[in-house]
Amino acid sequence: xxxxxxxxxxxxxxxxxxxxxxxxxxxxxxxRELRFLNLPAVTVKNVLSRDDxxxxxxxxxxxxxxxxxxxxxxxAGLRNIFGGEVRAYETLIxxxxxxxxxxxxxxxxxxxxxxxxRIETSAIGQSANRRKSIGSIEAIAYGTxxxxxxxx
Amino acid sequence: xxxxxxxxxxxxxVSRTSPIKEFFILLSGVLGIVILVYVAxxxxxxxxxxxxxxxxxxNLGSLYSGIYVxxxxxxxxxxxxxxxxxxxxxxxxxxxxxxxxPEYKVHLVPHSxxxxxxxxxxxxxxxxxxxxxxxxxxxxxxxxxxxxxxxxNKDHLRGLGRRLVLLSISTxxxxxxxxxxxxxxxxxxxxxxxxxxxxETMADIWALDLLxxxxxxxxxxxxxxENMSKKEKRGRILYYFAIHxxxxxxxNALEDRIQKKGYLEKEKIPLDKVFxxxxxxxxxxxx
Amino acid sequence: xxxxxxxTIPGKSIVEHFGLVSGSxxxxxxxxxxxxxxxxxxVGGELKGYTELLHDxxxxxxxxxxxxxxxxxANAVVNVRFATSAIxxxxxxxxxxxTAVRVE
Numbered sequence: 001x002x003x004x005x006x007x008x009x010x011x012x013x014x015x016x017x018x019x020x021x022x023x024x025x026x027x028x029x030x031x032r033e034l035r036f037l038n039l040p041a042v043t044v045k046n047v048l049s050r051d052d053x054x055x056x057x058x059x060x061x062x063x064x065x066x067x068x069x070x071x072x073x074x075x076a077g078l079r080n081i082f083g084g085e086v087r088a089y090e091t092l093i094x095x096x097x098x099x100x101x102x103x104x105x106x107x108x109x110x111x112x113x114x115x116x117x118r119i120e121t122s123a124i125g126q127s128a129n130r131r132k133s134i135g136s137i138e139a140i141a142y143g144t145x146x147x148x149x150x151x152x
Numbered sequence: 153x154x155x156x157x158x159x160x161x162x163x164x165x166v167s168r169t170s171p172i173k174e175f176f177i178l179l180s181g182v183l184g185i186v187i188l189v190y191v192a193x194x195x196x197x198x199x200x201x202x203x204x205x206x207x208x209x210x211n212l213g214s215l216y217s218g219i220y221v222x223x224x225x226x227x228x229x230x231x232x233x234x235x236x237x238x239x240x241x242x243x244x245x246x247x248x249x250x251x252x253x254p255e256y257k258v259h260l261v262p263h264s265x266x267x268x269x270x271x272x273x274x275x276x277x278x279x280x281x282x283x284x285x286x287x288x289x290x291x292x293x294x295x296x297x298x299x300x301x302x303x304x305n306k307d308h309l310r311g312l313g314r315r316l317v318l319l320s321i322s323t324x325x326x327x328x329x330x331x332x333x334x335x336x337x338x339x340x341x342x343x344x345x346x347x348x349x350x351x352e353t354m355a356d357i358w359a360l361d362l363l364x365x366x367x368x369x370x371x372x373x374x375x376x377x378e379n380m381s382k383k384e385k386r387g388r389i390l391y392y393f394a395i396h397x398x399x400x401x402x403x404n405a406l407e408d409r410i411q412k413k414g415y416l417e418k419e420k421i422p423l424d425k426v427f428x429x430x431x432x433x434x435x436x437x438x439x
Numbered sequence: 440x441x442x443x444x445x446x447t448i449p450g451k452s453i454v455e456h457f458g459l460v461s462g463s464x465x466x467x468x469x470x471x472x473x474x475x476x477x478x479x480x481x482v483g484g485e486l487k488g489y490t491e492l493l494h495d496x497x498x499x500x501x502x503x504x505x506x507x508x509x510x511x512x513a514n515a516v517v518n519v520r521f522a523t524s525a526i527x528x529x530x531x532x533x534x535x536x537x538t539a540v541r542v543e
Contacts, residue, residue, distance in 0.1 A: 153453055153454065153455065153456055153540075154454070154455055154456075155455075155456055155457075155458070156455055156456070156457055156511075156512075157458075158457055158511050158512070160507055160510055160511065161510065162510075164462065164503045164506045164507055164510075165461070165462060165463050165464075165503055
């Protein structure tokens with residue numbers, strides 16, 4: 001009985017705290033995305049025109065590890081039994097990737113564009129703790145930042 | 153190539169569905185399946201239990217009671233064993249099933265919980281705090297008879313088997329994810345308790361009959377429950393979740409039986425002096 | 440919507456680009472299929488259940504990416520990359536991303 005009460009409390013706590021944290025994170029992501037709207041990151045290499053003169057080019061990267069709340073972890077565990085879309089994990093990976101891209105952009109001071117962007121995701125913390133999958137992922141974004149010479 | 157800055161509206165990568173609704177749908181689905189499997193396997197366990205040979209049960213018992221074997225027999229322990237032996241002599245099942253009864257042993261264990269347990273192999277464990285709750289030998293004999301009733305109904309093995317089934321279902325179904333299997337275990341324990349409470353009532357009735365056979369009257373049968381219900385201020389709602397039925401319900405059930413069978417109430421035998429001042433905490437625990 | 444995994448779209452010229460677009464989805468198969476797959480693992484060979492699962496989810500992820508590109512006013516996505524990762528046991532996560540462009 002005590003276990004059940006603790007479990008329900010954990011679920012409730014996970015849900016409220018998780019939802020609040022997620023909403024706050026999304027708000028911050030959206031704010032910063034608008035701020036960096038003029039710094040595009042593209043997966044291609046040849047977007048620059050012939051008359052653009054490159055001043056500087058260097059590697060930039062950003063990474064983040066995000067975990068989900070207890071409620072969603074339980075929800076995903078239940079979903080695993082029946083199969084289908086695991087919606088509980090959607091926000092986790094979405095947040096992780098957008099955050100990684102944003103951190104990459106934040107580290108690219110003065111760049112005009114980021115070329116050949118690559119994004120990798122991996123689940124961490126599972127091999128060390130196989131019995132309790134902790135449901136956290138790492139997203140890393142990397143690319144080549146390019147600063148153009150000012151052509152007046 | 154020119155770049156057009158445009159912000160995306162909405163988020164196509166995240167579904168706009170209520171996670172709480174999904175949670176409850178999935179949970180009820182899982183519980184439905186598990187309860188179904190559990191009930192089916194539970195019947196299988198009951199079937200096996202009633203046909204389990206005594207040797208296997210003895211082996212199981214020795215695995216279980218190994219912890220309690222080394223408790224030395226004090227004066228109180230010996231006296232308790234004597235009360236049990238006198239009860240067992242009157243056990244109606246002894247004659248109906250030849251040589252099918254294990255040797256019943258009672259272990260007195262220092263513990264702060266007022267409870268007694270029936271373990272496989274005829275082992276009864278009585279926690280010392282229980283003895284503090286009774287005032288007469290008759291009441292103590294009723295508690296022992298109650299545990300004998302569990303043996304007679306094979307509840308001790310049934311409980312073991314069902315718990316085993318519970319464990320195997322949750323690990324087979326969920327494997328790695330322990331939080332979910334915890335949840336299911338917890339919900340199933342509640343279902344399990346419904347079975348338990350029926351078993352407790354049946355063991356009470358059985359014990360009452362045995363008590364009458366042993367002493368010729370049934371005084372003291374409900375003494376323990378009366379003392380407990382006086383002491384415990386837990387409400388009825390909490391008892392809904394407890395293993396044992398509400399004490400007053402048990403008293404009522406006993407009184408019904410007493411009236412139906414016309415059992416007598418006579419002078420109770422006072423509790424032996426050896427039962428005074430028993431340690432409540434385990435000896436090694438320090439504090 | 441034209442999708443390619445090279446820098447350009449042969450025969451067309453890119454006139455405008457809109458940056459990164461991406462789509463993702465996480466899917467799990469039900470326990471029955473998981474058990475069947477683990478049995479199949481004994482003898483090896485194609486795990487049809489999982490092939491199907493991954494194909495379907497990759498399709499859904501692509502659809503989501505295309506939806507984003509459409510919102511931005513693009514008519515093609517170039518240099519598309521697929522990535523797969525396992526977030527939790529039994530669930531796999533598909534990710535598709537590329538650069539939204541307008542071609543003529």
